[in-house]
Amino acid sequence: AQSVTQLDSQVPVFEEAPVELRCNYSSSVSVYLFWYVQYPNQGLQLLLKYLSGSTLVKGINGFEAEFNKSQTSFHLRKPSVHISDTAEYFCAVTTNTGNQFYFGTGTSLTVIP
Amino acid sequence: ETGVTQSPTHLIKTRGQQVTLRCSSQSGHNTVSWYQQALGQGPQFIFQYYREEENGRGNFPPRFSGLQFPNYSSELNVNALELDDSALYLCASSLDRVGIMNTEAFFGQGTRLTVV
Numbered sequence: 001a002q003s004v005t006q007l008d009s010q011v012p013v014f015e016e017a018p019v020e021l022r023c024n025y026s027s028s029v030s031v032y033l034f035w036y037v038q039y040p041n042q043g044l045q046l047l048l049k050y051l052s053g054s055t056l057v058k059g060i061n062g063f064e065a066e067f068n069k070s071q072t073s074f075h076l077r078k079p080s081v082h083i084s085d086t087a088e089y090f091c092a093v094t095t096n097t098g099n100q101f102y103f104g105t106g107t108s109l110t111v112i113p
Numbered sequence: 114e115t116g117v118t119q120s121p122t123h124l125i126k127t128r129g130q131q132v133t134l135r136c137s138s139q140s141g142h143n144t145v146s147w148y149q150q151a152l153g154q155g156p157q158f159i160f161q162y163y164r165e166e167e168n169g170r171g172n173f174p175p176r177f178s179g180l181q182f183p184n185y186s187s188e189l190n191v192n193a194l195e196l197d198d199s200a201l202y203l204c205a206s207s208l209d210r211v212g213i214m215n216t217e218a219f220f221g222q223g224t225r226l227t228v229v
Contacts, residue, residue: 004155036220043117043203043220044156090155099169099210100146101218103155 002027002093006104013081014112021076021107023091031093033074034101035065038088047089050074061085086111116140117206117221125227126194134189134224136204144168144210145187146218147179150201162187163210191226199228 007022025031032051036044048059055067065076074091088108092101116139126132138145144163148156158171162181176192185206191198205218 041222041225043119043222044205045220046217049217092155099161099163100158100171101148101156103148103157105153105155 002031002095002098002102004091004093004102004104006089006091006107008107009105010108010110012110012112015083016080018079019077019081019085019109021089021091021109023074023076023104025072025074025091025093027072027093027095029095031095033065033067034092034094035059035063035074035076036090036092036103038090038106040087044090047076081109081111083111083113085109117204117219119202119204119221119224121224122222123225123227125229128194128196128228130194131190131192132194132226134191134202134204134226136187136189136206136221138185138187138204138206139219142206142208142219143185144207144216145181145185146205146207147187147189148203148205149173150203150223151197152200156203159189161210168210194228196228199226201225 003026005024013019034049035047050067058064088106091104118137146161147159150156160170161168165181178190180188201223203223204221207218209216
């Protein structure tokens, strides 16, 4: 089975500062990795995904993530955050034979004016 | 807007009652998955339906059951509600089973179930 650990439950950051949200995964087989964002009282929206190829993945809203197989990590980064980035962020993993996402417990990002 | 709609958006039920939650998938999607998201937690996989057949189940008891209809809309039924069933229930539709290359899942806004 697969599992995901999000190391920070809450991350406060000032507006226009950079941010990194950390995600580590565990799996005995090759994985696909995803980052989703959840705004208050809403469902999940896909930010970006890693399937194969280049380990640096760019997504929507200026976010990017880097897949590091040796460290089993998939950290999410943004060079300059905005107030509108305040939300819950979830890292998720699946496999090419899997039928489900395994989600982390989420990181609450709060952007401070 | 993901094209996935869930109803109702909020629901309050009494312990022991039964509840049915509904999901309308994005057009053309033959796969629907249901997730339970307890407060402060990540979503947990309940089960997946692919072309009207159950295609995998998470660690949930049999009182959680589902259906997928020919138009690929779906229902989640929960019998004998318990207080711990209080959560946000998310439906996700996809063109194929999650995990198949390049398949993206689109999530609805969820149904907030409160059991009192």
